[in-house]
Amino acid sequence: QSMGPNEPHNLVVSTTTSLYDTGVLDQIEEAFEAKNQIDLYFISVGTGLAITHAQRGDADMILVHAPSRELAFMEDGYGVNRKIIAFNYFAIVGPGDDPAGIREKSPLEALEILVGKARGGDAIWVSRGDDSGTHTKEKGLWAQAGFEVSALREEDWYREAGSGMGKTLQIAEEYEAYTLTDMGTYLKYSEEGLVTLEVLVGAGEELINIYSAIAVNPDSNPDADFDAAITFIEYLVSDEGQTILREYGVDIYGRSLFNPVVELLKTGSDPTTAEWIEAAGFFDGTECPQEYRKGEYGLYN
Amino acid sequence: MIELAGVSKIYNGIEALKNINLKVERGEILTILGPNGSGKTTLLKILGALEMPTEGFILSNGVRVDEGNAEETRRTTTLVFQRAVLLRGTVRDNVAYGLRIRNLAGPEIEKRVKAALSLVGLEDLADRPSKGLSGGEQQRCSLARALVLECNLLLLDEPTANLDPESMIIIKQVIKRLSERGVTIVLATHDLKQAQELSERILLLDGGEIVESGRPDDLFLGQSSDMARFTRSENFFSGESRVLEGVARINIGGGVEIHGALSRGGPVNIHVRPEDIIVSNERIVSSARNNLLGSIFRIEDHNSIIRIKVDVGVVFTVQITRRSFEEMGLNVGQEVYLTFKASSVMLL
Amino acid sequence: MIELAGVSKIYNGIEALKNINLKVERGEILTILGPNGSGKTTLLKILGALEMPTEGFILSNGVRVDEGNAEETRRTTTLVFQRAVLLRGTVRDNVAYGLRIRNLAGPEIEKRVKAALSLVGLEDLADRPSKGLSGGEQQRCSLARALVLECNLLLLDEPTANLDPESMIIIKQVIKRLSERGVTIVLATHDLKQAQELSERILLLDGGEIVESGRPDDLFLGQSSDMARFTRSENFFSGESRVLEGVARINIGGGVEIHGALSRGGPVNIHVRPEDIIVSNERIVSSARNNLLGSIFRIEDHNSIIRIKVDVGVVFTVQITRRSFEEMGLNVGQEVYLTFKASSVMLL
Amino acid sequence: MVSAILEGLVKALELIASGDPTLVDITLRSLAISGLATILASCWSIPLGVFIGLGKFRGRSLFKGLFNVLLGLPTVTLGLVLYLVFSRSGPLGFLQLLYTPSVIVIGQAILITPVIVSFVANTLEAVDPEIRSLALTLGASEVRASLTVLNESLNGVLLAVTASFNRAIAELGVALMLGGNIRGATRVLTTTIALETNRGQIALGIAMAVVLLSIVGLVNILVSQARRWI
Amino acid sequence: MVSAILEGLVKALELIASGDPTLVDITLRSLAISGLATILASCWSIPLGVFIGLGKFRGRSLFKGLFNVLLGLPTVTLGLVLYLVFSRSGPLGFLQLLYTPSVIVIGQAILITPVIVSFVANTLEAVDPEIRSLALTLGASEVRASLTVLNESLNGVLLAVTASFNRAIAELGVALMLGGNIRGATRVLTTTIALETNRGQIALGIAMAVVLLSIVGLVNILVSQARRWI
Ligand SMILES: Nc1ncnc2c1ncn2[C@@H]1O[C@H](COP(=O)(O)OP(=O)(O)OP(=O)(O)O)[C@@H](O)[C@H]1O
Ligand SMILES: Nc1ncnc2c1ncn2[C@@H]1O[C@H](COP(=O)(O)OP(=O)(O)OP(=O)(O)O)[C@@H](O)[C@H]1O
Numbered sequence A: 001q002s003m004g005p006n007e008p009h010n011l012v013v014s015t016t017t018s019l020y021d022t023g024v025l026d027q028i029e030e031a032f033e034a035k036n037q038i039d040l041y042f043i044s045v046g047t048g049l050a051i052t053h054a055q056r057g058d059a060d061m062i063l064v065h066a067p068s069r070e071l072a073f074m075e076d077g078y079g080v081n082r083k084i085i086a087f088n089y090f091a092i093v094g095p096g097d098d099p100a101g102i103r104e105k106s107p108l109e110a111l112e113i114l115v116g117k118a119r120g121g122d123a124i125w126v127s128r129g130d131d132s133g134t135h136t137k138e139k140g141l142w143a144q145a146g147f148e149v150s151a152l153r154e155e156d157w158y159r160e161a162g163s164g165m166g167k168t169l170q171i172a173e174e175y176e177a178y179t180l181t182d183m184g185t186y187l188k189y190s191e192e193g194l195v196t197l198e199v200l201v202g203a204g205e206e207l208i209n210i211y212s213a214i215a216v217n218p219d220s221n222p223d224a225d226f227d228a229a230i231t232f233i234e235y236l237v238s239d240e241g242q243t244i245l246r247e248y249g250v251d252i253y254g255r256s257l258f259n260p261v262v263e264l265l266k267t268g269s270d271p272t273t274a275e276w277i278e279a280a281g282f283f284d285g286t287e288c289p290q291e292y293r294k295g296e297y298g299l300y301n
Numbered sequence B, C: 001m002i003e004l005a006g007v008s009k010i011y012n013g014i015e016a017l018k019n020i021n022l023k024v025e026r027g028e029i030l031t032i033l034g035p036n037g038s039g040k041t042t043l044l045k046i047l048g049a050l051e052m053p054t055e056g057f058i059l060s061n062g063v064r065v066d067e068g069n070a071e072e073t074r075r076t077t078t079l080v081f082q083r084a085v086l087l088r089g090t091v092r093d094n095v096a097y098g099l100r101i102r103n104l105a106g107p108e109i110e111k112r113v114k115a116a117l118s119l120v121g122l123e124d125l126a127d128r129p130s131k132g133l134s135g136g137e138q139q140r141c142s143l144a145r146a147l148v149l150e151c152n153l154l155l156l157d158e159p160t161a162n163l164d165p166e167s168m169i170i171i172k173q174v175i176k177r178l179s180e181r182g183v184t185i186v187l188a189t190h191d192l193k194q195a196q197e198l199s200e201r202i203l204l205l206d207g208g209e210i211v212e213s214g215r216p217d218d219l220f221l222g223q224s225s226d227m228a229r230f231t232r233s234e235n236f237f238s239g240e241s242r243v244l245e246g247v248a249r250i251n252i253g254g255g256v257e258i259h260g261a262l263s264r265g266g267p268v269n270i271h272v273r274p275e276d277i278i279v280s281n282e283r284i285v286s287s288a289r290n291n292l293l294g295s296i297f298r299i300e301d302h303n304s305i306i307r308i309k310v311d312v313g314v315v316f317t318v319q320i321t322r323r324s325f326e327e328m329g330l331n332v333g334q335e336v337y338l339t340f341k342a343s344s345v346m347l348l
Numbered sequence D, E: 001m002v003s004a005i006l007e008g009l010v011k012a013l014e015l016i017a018s019g020d021p022t023l024v025d026i027t028l029r030s031l032a033i034s035g036l037a038t039i040l041a042s043c044w045s046i047p048l049g050v051f052i053g054l055g056k057f058r059g060r061s062l063f064k065g066l067f068n069v070l071l072g073l074p075t076v077t078l079g080l081v082l083y084l085v086f087s088r089s090g091p092l093g094f095l096q097l098l099y100t101p102s103v104i105v106i107g108q109a110i111l112i113t114p115v116i117v118s119f120v121a122n123t124l125e126a127v128d129p130e131i132r133s134l135a136l137t138l139g140a141s142e143v144r145a146s147l148t149v150l151n152e153s154l155n156g157v158l159l160a161v162t163a164s165f166n167r168a169i170a171e172l173g174v175a176l177m178l179g180g181n182i183r184g185a186t187r188v189l190t191t192t193i194a195l196e197t198n199r200g201q202i203a204l205g206i207a208m209a210v211v212l213l214s215i216v217g218l219v220n221i222l223v224s225q226a227r228r229w230i
């Protein structure tokens, strides 16, 4: 959009639903808009559609949590200047009585046990089945645990919701089933009393959930407001942005929904976690390989 | 068989019927006459239990009709609407409707429908869709639809409007025949001839009230002023009145001036009763102010009474006894004098 | 002013009009008669440019009317439907409709609407919603709505059906007056009296064809068999026929048996022309097989012709010349013999 | 880039031609669910519409207004409310209907009730009131007379019913909230379209929409043909 | 769990009573967008409905059928197709209307076009055909005669229009796909309801739905009052 310098820019950010639905972006928006002449337009859609928006030039940047698809996005020339902004953990949730007996197991071990029990008719798994970041993660987990998702899909206990996270949780609740969820949505639903499922496996390297921001490549879409996108990404990784991310939800849930990542990666205060992040969210040892960086913004200093 | 007691009907503040008391006997043909808007249709709808009176009540065979038992009354009564309403489907479907409702057997329905259609002369149109029918065909279809039911009480709202002369005669015959078989018939019409020929009793409505009621001949011949005003059939004239020396001179056209004991000037409508006119072969010299010469062009014999139409420029009807008629040896083409008093000229 | 050439109209395979050729002159009153379904309404709709002929064409003031210019014709022509159709709103709204369309000024509209309403006697009902009107009120409203337009060509489809006698007279007067002012009027009706009194020319339709056309007196008095069959007014009888020795003996009710040169037995409809009957004071001994005694109860003077109604058990109409009438000195109440030949009895 | 639409059309043809079993499955389920919902809703909505359209009781216009307003009930909300009713802890949870096709049928039937009621009532009001009187004077009971009026306006009633079927098969909120878009169990055409769209599989989404519209077209043609035979 | 519904009702009352500025903002935007869409759609749909309802051209029933079928167009699909058209790389992308209220107006107007067309056409078909003839013989032009017929069936036409408004304000797919549910810019009642529901804020979702229904109710009452004055 060609606006005068003093008029507020519209910055269109396509974001995954599970992130937007936590409400954290509303707070970030307020704080950011108070400082900048940029009007944030969050469009909350599925990961696939978010990427489509960016490809078609209808978004200036995206906020997603599916590293493999992020790489493809950049490789296709649509995105540049990827920046990890936060992380948390996916969780395997299930009925409190845990019929499959996976509580406190490691993620992959838990999945293996679960399949065994499920095949014996003692457990049900609900998959999001919508190619979202969470679904992508789930498929990765099954592969790591040595299962072929395409084969599992055909088994009776493996149900595909084809819906958002909230709906998937509700379905799992109804079926007294297990599912993989992001922490933000789970906590909200749990807090609201919509689900009574419990977190059975809630940590571990395999469950790490990395959120990143990617600007739309101005070469692919000259109309994209690249400068504003960088300004917002810079803000997200700034101290102020990171603080909001860390503190969001503490008052409600008694714990934070997102963990700030900048500090952690820079200072090495938590080497194990940093290692996990790098393993799951870095490409060729970096957040954003050199060829997908654009301009001199000091994002990667 | 059916009786109305103190019936009034008000539609949105419009008083269509006022305090009607009426008893209809089994097998009689009762005709309702009256100007437009006088309540004929409303009366028929109430007799047919299609509308409930605002005040008063209806007794059907001694039982009071209300919303609850109206359906029973309607099973043995049927009304042919003034304005034919046809259902979707063919003419045959329409006529069969009431029989289907009564769950008659198919062949029985077919037989009766066929008979009813041929009665009204619509047998060739049985399979025509009802929508394209001509006005008279619609009317006949709706008559057949009612006749086929063989109800005890048949209510007809201007049954012969839109009918051609042949159909009109047929319908009259049908009505007569039904009545002979004990069916009670109440009909509203504007066809005075039909009313006179067909009915055993006539009711004249005006402004929702019964203003006259009696046998046809009594009403038509010994015309009361209500009936006369309504029928406008004889000796009604419109003209310009000039009042001179207390007498109105009224020019009624055809070169005729009438003197009336009126004090109104300007355009007036007047009436002279046929009984009030004297016929003579010679000019009568008397106090009567009106003296007109004309020629007889029609003579009608009504037993003891003879009615003569005389053209004096306009047409006057005169009513005399058979005796005077014979004594005077009147005949058509003959010239006669008509004499009547200024006080016989009535203002309407 | 308007002319039809070879006009046919077919509705879904139903031939409503067949090859109609007709010229209507400015200012004339043309009446269309005909049985139900004979095409009267269809003819009026075509004259009113509401329907286009399937074949043939219409010329309006010499210009051929087609879909393209129909609107122009409709601006100067208006049709009052057989079945009144009223628009939402009040009586006044309805009557004002055509004037509003013509963008007349408000006060002008008001003035003309008021005049039209008082013409049909609806001034008191001007503000009534159109939906609750009685049958005759509807008819009058729809007449007023057409009259107010002051069109050159006024088409009336049974204008007096549903009207009370007073309104009927008024409408007849209005029609006469309009015609005198040069308005052309074509009307369809079943009211034979009205047709006879009002019109300058009559058209008899049957089965979509013009079967008769001419001046009223010619048609009504020198009745052609088509006209006679249609009007059913005189000497039409239904009865049982028994054929004995080549002669049909037909019992027509009232104790009357007629001999006819017919070979059909069973129920028959027959007609005897009024001109074919001889009247005599004494019984005539002749070859004529029918000889009936009855009494005169009505005599009508039609200038050179006199029509007499004789009750012989059923009513016969006889037509004789004034000369024989005078020579015989006939009068009402008198007994006479009617004589006619078996070959004068026509089967219908 | 409108090529995506063309691509969708081509894909639709391919899918239909290949008789893709998943597609057939989903399509038949959609048809069955929405068809049943329409039949079910008609059972109560047509009588209700007749009652409101022909009745002469106090509060009739209020009642009519209510159904008009209910036309404006968002499907998400209806879905949500019914979810609360049918969820395990809800009052009808014991029926264990949530996430089954049956509950979608119920939900859609409720959704389209105001459509049928409103339009049937309105159609009947437009019928010449004399028709009812006529039926009565020919001896019909009140109920029979109402049926006759209904029959006179069959076109309007059929339109109301087909429109409500179209609405049911095209709605998403109820199917998603109550059905859950579970593959092989409650996945219908609209939930598939929404899923594919969210996945960014635009061509596939459009292809499914083309299938949906074809189905609707087919059903409408069949109904209008059937109408000729009535 | 049905307590959530009650809670929603209470919350709705609170929100309305407090005159919550966000709520007011969203509500007014919904009203403006759907109101404009209805007016816009009426501009072309009523004439089209009249044309189809009264016209006597070949293919009329096909045309009518087409609009009936379009009643079954899912809002997601329409949203998607229009998104492709208005997207920056779409044919109308240069207009830069995506994610503005204007494009929702356009989208909803298109969505409700078949509703109005179908029902106007049907209503007009039900009017006594003599009305048109009457208008013509009283000197009306073809257009004027059509208007007269329209006026006779004003009830049906108004129902079509209010029903289409109700449909527009209750739809989600178009508002979401074209508007993007952007806070303070394109957020309307239904997108808020969907968002709150997804967020697990069920009571809030229901509260917003109550607001929506109240608005619809109010508009419908106003229209039916206005109808009396026509
Ligand atoms: N729209 C139509 N569709 C099909 N048939 C029609 C249509 N209009 C008229 N007809 C038929 O055409 C014939 C002539 O009809 P028309 O209305 O002109 O008769 P009419 O002389 O006016 O009769 P009536 O005295 O009953 O009014 C009738 O048989 C009628 O059924
Ligand atoms: N439904 C109604 N709503 C309002 N007024 C009505 C209604 N029905 C009849 N009226 C009025 O009641 C009066 C009597 O009407 P009704 O139809 O009984 O007259 P009618 O004697 O049959 O007249 P016509 O000879 O014109 O058929 C009229 O003034 C009429 O306008």
Ligand SMILES: [Mg+2]
Pocket (backbone or CB within 6 Å): B040, B041, B042, B082, B157, C134, C135, C136
């Ligand atoms: Mg009447």
Ligand SMILES: [Mg+2]
Pocket (backbone or CB within 6 Å): B134, B135, B136, C040, C041, C042, C082, C157
């Ligand atoms: Mg006719």
